[in-house]
Each structure stands twice: as structure tokens, then as C-alpha cells.
Amino acid sequence: MSALPDEHDDHFRDDRFSYGLRLGLWRKLFAYTRPYRRDVALLALLALTAAAADVMLPLITRTVIDKVSTHGLNADLRGDALWYVVLTLILGLSxxxxxxxxxxxxxxxxxxxRRDGFENLQRLPFAFYDYRPVGWLMARMTSDCERLANILAWGFLDFIWGFTLMGGIAxxxxxxxxKLALIVLAIVPVLLWVSAFFRWRILHSARLVRQTNSRLTGAYNESIMGILTTKSFVREEATxxxxxTLSGTMATASTRNLIQAAVYLPLILTLAxxxxxxxxAIGGIDLTLGVISAGTLIAFLTYIRYFFAPVEELGYWFAEMQMxxxxxxxxxxxxxxxxxIADSAIVRANLNKTASAAAPRMAADGGDARIRSIDLVDVHFTYETGKPILSGLNLSVRAGETIAIVGPTGSGKSTLVNLICRFYEPTSGRILIDGVDYRNRSLHWLQSNLGVVLQQAHVFSGTILENIRYGRLDASVTEVEAAARLAGAHDFIMAMEQGYQSEAGASGNRLSGGQKQLISFARAILADPQILIMDEATASVDTETEQHIQQGLANVLHGRIAFIVAHRLSTIKRADRIIVLRDGMIEECGNHTELMARRGHxxxxxxxxRLEVLPQERLTA
Structure with missing residues (x-):
């Protein structure tokens, strides 16, 4: 099985875009230059100045040659020399x-x-990332951004300079x-035809290169992240x-694109x-007949070279513009x-009205009141694959209640808590917070009142103190330590050489899985959430640490709503209610004693x- 992105997946296809020059797209791009209008205006002025100097220099050459031809060594060239120096300085400074x-x-x-791209990535819901590998997104934020910045800055400059120079020379x-001018300008229609001929072909191959580059970057990321699995199953050769295969596709597409550009530019040179x-030839004949002067012919030949120099440069930028x-x-x-998943128009209007009035937050935003209840009413959910995950769930939870969720793999446990967090939204049905559909409340308000501890805890590079403080950035060191004590993380942190100032490493690679989980739990405690979500949160810690966490939870959960997804059933015996999910539906519901008495699933x-744990307990004893 290949871990590489599928090129036929609609999420990765770029061939859906048009192949014509999209002026609307370029208008959007050049909108990024508006904050720098002065710099753009200065660039245009400098390009115009450089082009004007380039146009005037051959005129001085023409005058000098004609003066020397007429007056010989007695020709007065001081004024021409001064102009030449002035124009050269202007050209150099420009x-x-x-x-x-x-x-x-x-x-x-x-x-x-890059800022706008990253900002939008932060707003997009989990569903967006379900089918887009990290490497695929990284390619857009790195190499694609560089190419755009180049064309918007240097390409703009060269287009201004090139067209000004060509117009002035013409x-x-x-x-x-x-007569000579029309002979030279007669080549221009041929140049336009050649450019039109290559435009579609270069753009097509360029899109294939960019598409394959994204998939190649994604493959790098997948291979590096999964290197342990690859080596464990001896899959190095297959990977x-x-x-x-993917690299070969990239090489073929890149070669085709480079060949097209390599053919296009020499054609421009040949026409020049x-x-x-x-x-x-024609100017030489006119010179022998005395129709034109030697200075005019030399100036004309210089102009032809200058005329086609920007054509060559613009030809390069034209190919670059297609890519x-x-x-x-x-x-x-x-x-x-x-x-x-975003705030509705009504919620946004209320938030804007509240902000402009500098008043306390409105009810649509949740206000400052504590969350008293969460109700799921006939909730259904289906992923893009079309397979139903949750079907007709009904559940009411009140403040102070702890709800444990158990069930076989694929029963919808994690999906249920993701819906409560509004990482996804129900396909149908409603989720109410204090009687109001949570889609009519502020998304920021809801998720800022959440504390989430996942099975695969993520730890950022930086110190342990910074990682725990991520739960509440204004927390004091004392508050961070208190949260760590409650989570059972304080002892192992203090055993490290630099304590809370110890570096966690990239993605927490200096910590064990259990240590990362404890830091994640401390982070959630520090956030002081009204709703606490624990998704297999104690799966990576030992039994003793887990018991410590369970004891601390009694204080943490007081007055809050908690949802605990658990595989170890011994950890949820104290839950107020235990929900057993199967095939996306609630099969059983009750506390531990009630469910044991029913003798059900x-x-x-x-x-x-218990039968699995008892032999281990005997061996330990």
C-alpha cells in the first residue's frame, strides 16, 4: 500500500483550472501591492528612468559618430561626453x-x-485536513509563495522597464x-504568434510540475514521519x-517544462x-547610397539589440508567469x-455590534455565564466517504456531570466528542448549549471554554513551562506548577536537569509518550475549561500515574461538564453516566453499577x- 497522495483525488487536482490568462486572478495578486504603493510607484519611476536612459544613449553615439565623420579630430565632443556621463550615472543609480x-x-x-495563507489555515476546520497531507500544504506555503513574490516584484519591474524601453526605441x-524601423517592427507579430503558441503548453506543464511538487513534498513528510513503521515492517524498498515513481513523474514534467522554455527563448533570439x-543589409545599402549616415546605422543596430533585449527578458518572464x-x-x-464551520452572519453581526458598543458580550456569544447544559437532539453525522458514523443520538448532560463514552473501534466515540467541540458539525440534528443551538453561538467562545486532552498528545518545541502555559498564556509560574501537580506531572518535571525550563524538543521528542500526555493534561487543567474532553487521555500513562490523575480529577471536574472516551473501563467507574456506543447509536446508558447489573455489553x-488484568496483578504481587 502506498502512503503517497492519490493524483486522481479531487483534493489534489490542479487540472481543473483554466489555461487562459486569468486577469481576475492577477488583479487579486496585485492587490497585495496596495500597502506598498509608494515602493511600487518608486519602482515604476526607476524603471521608466532606466528605460529613458537606455533610449537616449544610442542617440549620443549617433551624434558622436556623425560629428567625427564630418569634422574629424576637430569635432567638439565635450557636450556629448557630459551627457554620456550624466546618463550613465542616472542608469547606474536607477x-x-x-x-x-x-x-x-x-x-x-x-x-x-504566507501570512494570509497561514491565517486561513488556522480558521479551516478539521475536515479540511482529513484529505490534505502536511507536505502538500507546505509546498503551497513555501515554493509557490516564493514564485509569486518573484513575479510580483521583479516581474512587474521588468515589464515596466521592457515595455517602456521597447516603446521608446520604436x-x-x-x-x-x-523604412528600417518598419522592417524591424514587422518581426513583432511573429513574436506574438510564437508567444501565443507556447503559452498554453508552458502553463500546462508548469501546472503539472507544481502539482507533482506538492505530492513529492507530501511524500517526503509521510516517509519521515512514518520511518519507524517503515523500518519495523522492512518496507524500505517498497517505499x-x-x-x-513520483520522483520520476516530477522529473518528466520538469524536463518537459524546461524544454518548452528552452525552445521558446532561442526562437526569440533567432527572430532578433x-x-x-x-x-x-538594407541599412548598409542605404549607407553606400548616402541615404543614411554611419552614425544613424550604428545607432539603429544598437537600438535593435536594445529592442530585443527586453523581448528576451519578457519572454523569460512570460514563461515564468505561466508557472x-x-x-x-x-x-x-x-x-x-x-x-x-464558522460563525453565522447573525452571530458575527451581534459580535460586531457588541464590540462597537464596547459592551459586555451578548448571549449569542455565550456571555460570561457558566455553561449549565449540553443537549444532543437526534444527531446524525456522516463523513465525506458517505458512511454514517452517528445515527439519531439523543443525550442531555448537566453541569457537574462526567459522561464516559465506551464502545468498539469505529463506533463513533471520537466523532461524538469532536462534534461536541464543534470541530465538525452534525449532518443533521442539533447540539444545544443552555438550550441554544451552538451554531448560533460564537465558535471562538465555545472552543475557548474547552479543555481537550487527546490520546496522541502534541507537545511543541520549547520549554515544558511554555508548553503547559499554552493552556493560558497569562498564567504565572505558580499556577503552571499547580496544574502540573494536579496532573501528576510535577515529579518527573523536577527530576529533569532544568526542571520546568527543560527543552521538550521538536514535537516533544525528548519526552516519553506518557510524559507528553501528562503535560497535555496539565495544559488542559491550566485552561480552566467549562467543558473537559478526554479522548483516551490516560492510555499512555502507567496505572499509578493514572490513579493520581483520577484523584486530581475529582477537584478539576467539580461544576464542569466532562466527556471521557476510555478503553480501560476501570478508569471510568466513578463517571456519573457511561454511554456504550455501537454502530453510531447508544446501546446502553447508566452508571457502572447499573450497567453491571444489566449484564449487557x-x-x-x-x-x-478484568480477566486480562488479574493475571498481571498476580505476577506483580
């Missing part, structure tokens, strides 16, 4: 400044695009000699074969050489993706676990 301003603008634009050539040859458009479509699709599971 180039120096626009390299500086362009580099700054590129850095700013790259920052802003006017100058027409004024000097219309390498999968990666070689053809124009130069025609001008030299950038592919990247732009991918980045903007990420930035503009609307979260499926829960009783059978509990006895099986």
Missing part, C-alpha cells in the same frame, strides 16, 4: 535603487501571502528612419519504489538576429477557501478486561 526596492518589495509580498527608430541581419499563474491558483484557492467488556 538600477541600484530598483534592485534594492525590488528586493524589499519581494520580501514584503512573500511575507503577506518611436526613436521611426523618427530616424521609418523507495513508490517514491521513485533575423531583424538585425535585415536591418544591417506563477499555476502557483497563484493554488495559493489563492488556499487563502480563499471558506471554512465550513458493558458488563461483558468489563469482565473481559
Amino acid at each position: 538600477i541600484g535603487y530598483f534592485v534594492r526596492v525590488g528586493g524589499k518589495l519581494r520580501a514584503y509580498l512573500s511575507h503577506d501571502i 518611436v526613436a527608430m521611426l523618427m530616424m528612419n521609418a 523507495l519504489d513508490d517514491f521513485k 538576429s533575423l531583424a538585425t541581419g535585415l536591418a544591417l 506563477a499563474q499555476a502557483a497563484a491558483e493554488r495559493i489563492l484557492s488556499l487563502i480563499e477557501t471558506e471554512p465550513d 458493558y458488563s461483558e467488556l468489563y469482565r473481559q478486561q
